Amino acid sequence: MPAAGTPAPVPMPSVSDMGPTLHPGARLPGSILALLLTLAAGAARADCATFEIVGDGIPLPLSQQTADADAGRQAAADRQRGDCSICHQLPLPNARFHGNVGPDLSAIGARLTPPQIRLRVAANRHLNPESVMPDYGISRDRHQVAEAFAGQPILTAREIEDIVAWLASLDGSEP
C-alpha cells in the first residue's frame, strides 16, 4: 500500500471506476476539476493549506511533513480532535461504545485509496452536501462558530495526513 505523505503518484480512479456506488447524489465532474480550497481561513496560521480535488480524491498530501500513522491513530481517538469513533466503528479502545452513524471503517484501507480517504476526511461534503459528516479540513462559510474555534478547521493539515495514513493502513486485521 502506498504510504500517505509520500508524493509518489497514486492511481486515480477514472470516471467509470468511481461508479454510482458510493455517493449517488454527488456531482462528480467528468474532467479534472481544479478546485482550490483554503484549508484555514486565518492566513497567519501555520497549517494554512490549499488542496486540489481531482475526481473523488485529493491526490497530494496537505502537509509536507511525513505522515505518521501512529499519531493519526491517536488524533482519531482523541475526543477533542478527530473523535472518529463517536460515529464510526474503528479498531480503537472501547469498541462497543463506538457509534453507528457513519460506515464501519475497520477495513477502509482495503476499499479506498489514500487520495479518496483524504477527500472524505478533509471535505466530505464536496461529494455529498447533505452528508452529516463535517468537512474536517475546511473553515470557510461557517456560521455562529464559537470564538475559540473561529477561522480554524476541525483538524490541522498535519493531523489529517496522519489520520489518512492510519486509515489507509486499516485492512480489517486489527481487532
Place this chain on the structure above:
Amino acid sequence: MRRWLLTALLLGSAVSAEHAERQSGYALLGDELRALQDDDFANPGMLWVDAGERLWSQAAGPDGRSCQDCHGDPTSLRGLANRLPRFDADSERLKNLDTLVRNCREQRQQAAALPHESEDLLALTTLIAHQSRGLPLDVTVDGAASAAFEQGRASFERRRGQLDLSCADCHERLQGARLRGETISAGMINGFPLYRLTWEGLGSRQRMIRWCNEAVRAEPMNPDSQGALALELYLAWRGRGLTLETPAVRR
C-alpha cells in the same frame, strides 16, 4: 422505518425530514431511570418542585407580595407551561416560562432579578411546569407567531459551529442512530425543566439548547434573544401532542 432511515443515510441519500418520529426522550431511558422519573419520592427534580412551593408563598419586593397573593394556588397555572413559548402581541415578543417568571419578579414584585438557571428561578419554573404534567404540548405558531415560527424552523435547519451541524442533522435525520454509546434522541423538549445526570442537576430548555450549541462548537445563543426563543417555539411545535413530564429525568 428507523432501519430504512439509517440505510438511506449510509448510502448518502438525502432523507426527508418528515420521516422523523415524535418520541419523548423517556422512550430512550433504561428501566432504572424510568422508575426514577416515575416515582415522585425518588425523582430528584421533585426537590425543585418542593423548593418552588416554598418560594411561591414567600413575600418579595417593597410591597411584600408573593406569587400566591396574585395567582392563588400554583394549580391555577395548570395549562400554561405546555403552551409556551407564546407570542405576546402587545410587546411583539416571544415569551417563555423564564421570561414570564422573571418579568413578574422584576416588574410586578419589583424584587431582585432571578438570573437564568439560578436555583430560585428553576424552583419556580419547575413548580409551574409541573402543574401541567400530563397535558399535551400545544403552542400557537400561526397568526402573529408565524414569523417567529419560521425563524425557529430556519434556525433548526441551519448548520452552525466549527462542526457545521444543524439540529436537524442529528435530531431529525439521525434520530435513533448511535453516537458513541448514546442513542440520538428526537430532540423533544416536553420534560423541561428536567434533571439531567450529565449536569448532576436541573436545567431549562435554554440550558439544553446552549449545551447542544457548545457541543458543535457554536457560539451560544442569548437565552433572552428572540432567536433563542424562536428555536424553542419550533422545538415545542415539533413535540406537539407529547405530554409534559416536568420534572423529567434524562441521562
